[in-house]
Amino acid sequence: MTSTVSDPRAPVPSRTGATGPASGKGKGKGKGKGSGSGSPRAKRSVAHRIFGRQPLGLLFSSPYLLFVLAVFAFPIVYSVWISFHDFFFAAPGANPDRPFVGLDNYVAAFSNPAVIRSFGNVGIFLLINVPLTVVLSLLLASALNKVVHARTFLRVSFYVPYVTASVAVVAVWLFLFNGNGLVNSILGPLAPSPSWLINENLAMPVIAIYVTWKQLGFYILLYLAALQNVPKELYESAATDGAGRIRQFFSVTVPGVRPATLLVLLVSTVTGANLFTEPYLLTGGGGPNGASASPVLLMYQLGIQQGQPDVASAIGVVLVIGVLIIAFIQNRLVGERDS
Amino acid sequence: MTEITQERAARMHHQRPHGWSRAQLVLRGVVLGLGALVFLFPFYYMVVGALQKDPDPTLAGAFPNPSNLTFDNFVNVNERINLGTGLINSGIFTGGVLLCTVIFGVLVGYALAMLKWRGARATFALALLVQVIPFQLLQIPLYVLIARDYGLADTHVGMILPFAINSTAVIIFRQYFLQLPKELFEAARIDGAGEIRLLWSIALPLVRPALVTAVLLTFIGPWNEFLWPFLITKDAALQPLAVSLANYISTVAASTDNPFGAILAGAVVLAAPVVVLFIVFQRYFVSNDLGSGVKG
Numbered sequence: 001m002t003s004t005v006s007d008p009r010a011p012v013p014s015r016t017g018a019t020g021p022a023s024g025k026g027k028g029k030g031k032g033k034g035s036g037s038g039s040p041r042a043k044r045s046v047a048h049r050i051f052g053r054q055p056l057g058l059l060f061s062s063p064y065l066l067f068v069l070a071v072f073a074f075p076i077v078y079s080v081w082i083s084f085h086d087f088f089f090a091a092p093g094a095n096p097d098r099p100f101v102g103l104d105n106y107v108a109a110f111s112n113p114a115v116i117r118s119f120g121n122v123g124i125f126l127l128i129n130v131p132l133t134v135v136l137s138l139l140l141a142s143a144l145n146k147v148v149h150a151r152t153f154l155r156v157s158f159y160v161p162y163v164t165a166s167v168a169v170v171a172v173w174l175f176l177f178n179g180n181g182l183v184n185s186i187l188g189p190l191a192p193s194p195s196w197l198i199n200e201n202l203a204m205p206v207i208a209i210y211v212t213w214k215q216l217g218f219y220i221l222l223y224l225a226a227l228q229n230v231p232k233e234l235y236e237s238a239a240t241d242g243a244g245r246i247r248q249f250f251s252v253t254v255p256g257v258r259p260a261t262l263l264v265l266l267v268s269t270v271t272g273a274n275l276f277t278e279p280y281l282l283t284g285g286g287g288p289n290g291a292s293a294s295p296v297l298l299m300y301q302l303g304i305q306q307g308q309p310d311v312a313s314a315i316g317v318v319l320v321i322g323v324l325i326i327a328f329i330q331n332r333l334v335g336e337r338d339s
Numbered sequence: 340m341t342e343i344t345q346e347r348a349a350r351m352h353h354q355r356p357h358g359w360s361r362a363q364l365v366l367r368g369v370v371l372g373l374g375a376l377v378f379l380f381p382f383y384y385m386v387v388g389a390l391q392k393d394p395d396p397t398l399a400g401a402f403p404n405p406s407n408l409t410f411d412n413f414v415n416v417n418e419r420i421n422l423g424t425g426l427i428n429s430g431i432f433t434g435g436v437l438l439c440t441v442i443f444g445v446l447v448g449y450a451l452a453m454l455k456w457r458g459a460r461a462t463f464a465l466a467l468l469v470q471v472i473p474f475q476l477l478q479i480p481l482y483v484l485i486a487r488d489y490g491l492a493d494t495h496v497g498m499i500l501p502f503a504i505n506s507t508a509v510i511i512f513r514q515y516f517l518q519l520p521k522e523l524f525e526a527a528r529i530d531g532a533g534e535i536r537l538l539w540s541i542a543l544p545l546v547r548p549a550l551v552t553a554v555l556l557t558f559i560g561p562w563n564e565f566l567w568p569f570l571i572t573k574d575a576a577l578q579p580l581a582v583s584l585a586n587y588i589s590t591v592a593a594s595t596d597n598p599f600g601a602i603l604a605g606a607v608v609l610a611a612p613v614v615v616l617f618i619v620f621q622r623y624f625v626s627n628d629l630g631s632g633v634k635g
Contacts, residue, residue: 050457055535057456060446065462067443067504072469075480082480089487140374143367156621157375163617165563167581168606171588172381175388175396175599185397193625213377221624245363264616266471274473277565281588296566299479304570309479316476323473 082111083313105314111300118286119322121204125294126272126326127209133268136260137216141223142253162217170281173210197283202293207278219264224264227253257309262334263315266327273323278301295319341450385610386602389413401515412600413608416578419601420587422608425580427608428495429609432579433561435499440557441550448512449538453524463513469506474567477501482570495575502561515549516542551623555616562613580609 053059065111083105085098109115142152161169176182177196184191192199196206234252243251254261275294279286285301286293305314384401388394392409401578416422450456451463481501491497519542527537543550565581572578578586584605 046427052456052459054454054456054534057450057454057459060450060454060534061458061462063443064447064504064509065465068469068506070466071481071501071503072472072477075484076472076476078480078484079477080484087483087484091487105610113634127406140371143371146367147371154371154375154623156618157379159621159624160614160617161378163559163563163613165381165565165581165613167386167563167585167588169381171584171599171602171606172385172388173586175394175603176381176384178396180396182396182401215470218379245360268395270471272475274476277585281585284589284605296476296478299476300566303479304482316479320473320476 020192028322030201053066077311079316082310083317084223087310087313089307089309092213098116101310105310106318107309108308109314109318112302114290114293115295115298115302117290117297118295119319121290121292122273122275122294124204124268125208125211125275128205129212129272130268132209132212133216133219134264136212136224137219138254138257138261138263141220141227142249145224145227158215158220161214166214166277169280170210170215170278173282180315183320194288199286200288200291203283203288208216208276209281209291210278210282215268219268222260222264223257226257230256258334269330270323270325273319345413357400379536382610382614385603385606388599389607394599412604416587416605416608418581420575420580420605422580424576425578425583426608426612428577429562429579429581429585431495432564433494433558436505437554437557439499439503440505441554443504444508444553445507445512445550448541449516449534451509452516452519453537453542454534463510465515466506467510474501478566478570479581481567486571492571493577495569495577498568498577498579499561501567502564505553505557505560508557511549511553511556512546513567515546519545523568526599548623551620555620555623558616559613580605584609603614 031230048055079313084100084102085105086101087098088096090096140158144151144158145155151196174181177184179195179198181195184195192202196202230253234256235248238252274296276296279292279297280292283292286297296319299312299315302315303309387403388414389400390408390410391400391403391409392407395403395407396402407459407613413422423548430635447462447466451459451466485497485500486492489497491500523541524537527541532541561579564579565585570587572582575583575586587600587605
C-alpha cells in the first residue's frame with residue numbers, strides 16, 4: 001500500500017530560476033551576425049546569444065509551443081475578435097465580409113433574458129458548490145490523512161467519481177432522482193413535487209450537489225498534498241498549549257493549507273463556470289424553463305445550433321471576465337497577505 | 340507556574356496517541372465510512388440497474404432478486420448505439436492524445452528541466468497558465484477553426500487536436516526530470532552522448548513512474564470528454580462512446596421499454612475501463628505527483 005504521506009520524491013527544489021535565460025554572458029562580443037565569419041565557434045556564439053546555451057531546448061519544445069499557440073492563444077484572440085464582428089458560419093474556403101459591429105453582439109446577448117438567467121443560474125451554482133467543496137474536501141482530507149486502516153480503500157472510493165465520465169455518472173443520478181426513483185421512494189411523502197430535476201427551484205441545487213460530489217476526490221487529493229506540508233511541531237505546540245482537536249484544526253490546519261484552499265477555490269470556480277454536460281443531460285437541456293441553463297450551454301445553443309457564433313463569443317468573453325473578477329477577489333481574500 | 344506544568348502533564352498523560360479521544364476516533368470512522376458509502380453507492384447502483392430485467396426503483400431494488408438479473412440491457416443498448424464502435428472511437432481519441440502527450444510532452448519536460456535555453460521560463464509559465472484557461476470557452480473559435488476552416492469535422496484528427504498535449508503531464512515530466520542527478524548527464528555529455536540519446540537511454544528509464552502517472556491522468560481527459568467530440572462529430576460511426584451514450588440518453592431513451600436499464604448498461608461499459616485502470620494503478624495516482632502538477 002502506498003500511502004500519500006511517504007512519497008520519497010516529494011520535496012522538489014524549484015529550479016526554474018536556474019533555467020532562465022543564460023545567454024546574457026556573450027553580450028558585447030561584437031555583432032557577429034552579418035560578418036560572415038565562417039568559423040563554427042562564431043556561429044555557435046550567435047546561436048547561443050539568441051536561443052540560450054542549449055538551443056536544442058527550443059527545438060524540443062517547439063511542438064508544444066505550436067500546440068499552445070494554435071489551440072489556446074490564437075483561439076482566445078479570435079474569440080474576442082469574433083465577438084466584435086458580424087460573424088456567421090461559412091463554407092470552407094469562402095471568405096465573406098465580416099464587418100465590425102462594436103458592441104452589437106454584447107447587446108444582443110444580454111437583451112436575451114435567457115442569457116441573463118443563465119448567469120444567475122451559474123451564480124446560484126457557485127454559491128452552493130464552492131463553499132461545499134472547500135469544507136467537505138478539507139474535512140475528508142484531514143480525516144483521511146490521520147487514518148491508518150483501509151486507507152487505500154477510502155482513497156480509491158473518494159476518487160472514483162472524479163475519474164469516471166460524467167455522462168456515465170449522470171445516468172445513475174437520473175435513475176436515482178427521477179420522479180419514481182430511489183430517492184423519492186425512500187422519501188415517500190416527503191418527496192418534492194414536482195420532482196428534483198423538473199422543479200425550477202431544485203434543478204440547479206441538485207446539479208451543484210452533483211458536481212460537488214463528482215469533483216470532490218480531486219480536491220481531497222490537493223488538500224492531502226497540502227496537509228503533508230503543515231509542520232507537525234505546530235500541532236504539538238498547539239496541543240501543549242491546551243488546544244483541543246477542533247481548535248487545532250482551525251488554528252493550525254486551516255491556515256496551514258491556505259495556498260491549497262486558494263487553488264481549490266480557483267479551480268472549482270473555473271469548473272463551475274464551464275458547466276455544460278450536467279444541465280445538458282441531467283435536466284434535459286437546462287430545464288425546466290431554463291432554470292438550470294448555464295452560459296456555456298447557451299453558447300452551444302445560440303452559437304452552434306442557431307448559428308450565431310458572434311453572440312456566443314460575446315457571452316464567452318463576459319463569462320471569462322466574470323471568472324477573472326471572482327478569481328481576483330478570491331486571491332485578495334484568501335491569498336497570502338504577508339510578504 | 341508549577342500548577343500549570345502539573346496540569347499540562349496530567350492532561351498529556353491522559354491523551355491517547357496523537358491526542359485523539361475514543362469518541363473522536365469513532366466519529367472520524369463514521370464520517371469516512373459514510374463518505375465512502377456516498378461515493379461508492381451510485382456505482383454499485385449503476386451495475387445493479389444495468390443488470391435488472393424490470394427496473395425496481397424501491398429500496399428493495401438495490402438488493403436485487405437473482406431471478407430479475409439479465410444481460411438483456413447490454414444487448415438492447417448495443418442495438419441502438421454500437422458499443423464496439425463507440426469503444427473503438429474512444430480508444431482512438433484517447434490513444435492519439437496519449438501518443439502526442441507522451442512524445443511531445445516528454446520532449447518539452449526534458450527541455451524545461453535539463454536544458455538551458457532562452458524562453459524556458461516563459462514556456463513553463465505558459466504550461467501553468469494553460470491549465471486555468473477554461474476550455475469550454477474556446478468552443479466557438481475552435482469549432483470555427485477546426486470544423487469550418489480546416490474541414491476536420493467528423494475526423495479523429497479534429498477530435499484529438501485540441502487535447503493533443505496535456506499540459507499537466509508536461510509539468511509532471513519536468514518535475515521528475517528535475518530530480519534526476521545532474522552529474523549523470525554531465526558525465527554522459529562529456530563522453531559525447533547527444534541529448535536525444537541522453538533522453539532516450541538515461542532519462543526515460545529513470546522516470547517510468549512519471550510516465551504511468553501522466554498516462555493515467557491524460558487518459559481520463561479524452562476518455563471522459565463530452566462537449567468537444569459532441570460538437571465535432573455528427574457521424575454516429577465516428578462518435579466516442581461518451582457522445583453516443585449521451586445522444587441515446589437525450590433522444591432515443593424514451594422509446595425503450597426499460598430505458599434506465601439500457602442507459603445504465605451503456606454507462607457501465609463507458610465507466611468500466613477507467614475505473615479498472617484506476618484501481619489497478621491507484622498507487623501512481625498519489626497526491627504529490629498531481630499536486631505538484633497542478634501547483635507547479
